[in-house]
């Protein structure tokens with residue numbers, strides 16, 4: 001099947017690579033011409049383990065092509081997968097400008113029967129809205145099927161999540177349209193859930209909202225653990241052994257970030273408000289996440305004392321989590337900004353990124369960042385931080401404070417190296 005993927009971001013590139021790898025002919029398009037030019041030359045503009053290799057293989061085998069002429073490929077392919085961004089607008093709603101521009105482009109090129117698959121995360125009711133728009137633009141409904149097929153991949157494990165998903169959700173107005181999409185994924189062994197479009201749209205938002213809730217829940221429990229000198233990692237382990245709860249997404253830390261949870265929680269909240277539904281639990285989830293950084297800033301302040309001048313804090317990690325180069329809504333970066341606002345000198349290191357942040361000095365290596373530091377903060381759980389030579393780190397630092405903001409280090413080992421180590425919800 002010839003497929004046009006619109007949007008060569010994290011989701012578009014992964015989807016295009018996997019669909020090509022399972023045998024389809026895929027044209028991955030983007031209106032960002034520089035991005036497409038580099039992709040044509042084999043330079044993948046994002047970091048995602050295994051993606052560059054999968055793209056190269058399928059380009060070489062002539063199943064995957066990159067193109068900046070979005071409309072031409074939309075017109076020629078019977079299947080169009082929409083994977084453009086839906087970032088947060090100022091009022092918390094999903095900003096639909098990219099989706100709407102794709103719909104406009106589509107309206108100009110639908111001349112033969114097409115299946116349009118919405119993979120972007122969109123508010124409930126979007127598929128119906130697109131239907132209405134296409135008809136307003138004069139496109140005959142007989143010429144297309146519009147299907148909601150939300151994406152559940154995580155950055156850092158996008159390929160694995162797409163090749164071995166927990167489920168594939170297909171929301172379609174009729175069975176025929178659903179089966180066309182199901183057929184595309186024939187080579188993927190998983191459970192398929194066929195619903196109407198509105199349920200598929202809500203399943204995506206509700207999944208992210210639930211996962212964010214799990215994180216805020218465990219972060220709140222970590223606060224009571226600290227008060228009672230209990231270890232949250234053991235408490236989380238015990239909770240997770242209950243099959244009804246499960247062990248995943250119970251890692252206490254500096255809070256959730258990334259391009260999805262913050263914006264999707266806001267967008268769900270906004271969608272509810274337009275129907276006069278109050279999402280009280282979600283409000284609490286957001287509030288806990290917002291206050292999580294403050295809790296650890298206060299702890300650091302308390303341990304470092306009143307003086308801020310010439311106090312140096314090393315921060316390891318800037319991306320919103322390990323194994324990605326994405327810094328959207330990164331708690332690590334938010335923490336760096338809080339530290340500089342307090343008057344601390346911040347020396348930062350991340351294996352992949354060094355975005356400009358006023359008053360933050362970027363170091364090219366993790367050991368350089370800790371030189372003469374009064375405290376070290378582990379803000380992202382990159383494996384190379386766990387494997388660091390902490391004997392050397394201790395020798396390089398001026399003082400011995402270590403905030404393990406992702407609970408990824410063994411506290412006893414750190415104490416044996418001479419650190420005063422405190423994690424999130426650990427005595």
Ligand SMILES: NC(=O)c1ccc[n+]([C@@H]2O[C@H](COP(=O)([O-])OP(=O)(O)OC[C@H]3O[C@@H](n4cnc5c(N)ncnc54)[C@H](O)[C@@H]3O)[C@@H](O)[C@H]2O)c1
Pocket residue numbers: 006007008009010011012029030031032035070083084085086098099101102119120121122151152153154155259260
């Ligand atoms: N990033 C994730 O982990 C993830 C996971 C699941 C779902 N999602 C959802 O998938 C969607 C895409 O997310 P992303 O992170 O891949 O986005 P992204 O911002 O990385 O990439 C989007 C791409 O779309 C392109 N684009 C925008 N408008 C276009 C147009 N009219 N025509 C052609 N190209 C256009 C942009 O140039 C950009 O390259 C969002 O709705 C997001 O919520 C993201």
Ligand SMILES: O=c1ccn([C@@H]2O[C@H](COP(=O)(O)OP(=O)(O)O[C@H]3O[C@H](CO)[C@@H](O)[C@H](O)[C@H]3O)[C@@H](O)[C@H]2O)c(=O)[nH]1
Pocket residue numbers: 121151152153154155156208211215248249250251252253254255256257258259260261264320321
């Ligand atoms: O136990 C945990 C798990 C995660 N996090 C944090 O939560 C955020 C999000 O992590 P993760 O969910 O692994 O990354 P994403 O790539 O943002 O993936 C989420 O968002 C995507 C976009 O919608 C969905 O497709 C995925 O299913 C959903 O997991 C990160 O800041 C993590 O550090 C925690 O603090 N504790």
